[in-house]
Amino acid sequence: MSNCIFCKIINGEISSAKVFENEHVLAFLDISQVTKGHTLVIPKSHKENIFDMDAETARNLFEAVPQIANAIKDELNPLGMNILQNSGKDAGQEVFHFHFHLIPRFGNGDGFG
Ligand code: 5GP
Numbered sequence: 001m002s003n004c005i006f007c008k009i010i011n012g013e014i015s016s017a018k019v020f021e022n023e024h025v026l027a028f029l030d031i032s033q034v035t036k037g038h039t040l041v042i043p044k045s046h047k048e049n050i051f052d053m054d055a056e057t058a059r060n061l062f063e064a065v066p067q068i069a070n071a072i073k074d075e076l077n078p079l080g081m082n083i084l085q086n087s088g089k090d091a092g093q094e095v096f097h098f099h100f101h102l103i104p105r106f107g108n109g110d111g112f113g
């Protein structure tokens with residue numbers, strides 16, 4: 001999608017701090033991290049949100065999530081991690097290219113929640 005920010009990140013038009021990449025999936029740091037290491041995981045094919053997902057894209061995407069979560073864990077040593085997904089404007093979705101938020105948690109006072 002030509003006017004999609006995350007598609008522009010995938011094709012390199014907009015730079016990002018990459019955390020992980022394979023044939024189907026890209027993960028990069030959120031530009032406005034709610035905790036240290038807040039990462040977005042996206043499919044390389046444009047899907048608007050959960051209502052627009054197909055099983056194969058979902059499979060490829062979620063298959064990569066444990067590896068990405070463990071890479072963040074090894075790097076930052078968080079105590080836990082929230083995985084969030086907003087679908088639809090009224091659910092708080094601001095960028096309409098499907099993404100999981102991986103939010104490392106560092107205990108009380110980490111600023112989130
Ligand atoms: P949503 O509210 O749609 O679930 O989350 C969108 C997320 O994308 C927000 O956390 C926001 O900070 C992040 N974001 C928006 N634009 C950019 C960008 O250009 N680069 C990066 N790395 N993150 C972005």
Ligand code: ZN
Nearest residue numbers: 004007046097
């Ligand atoms: Zn897109």
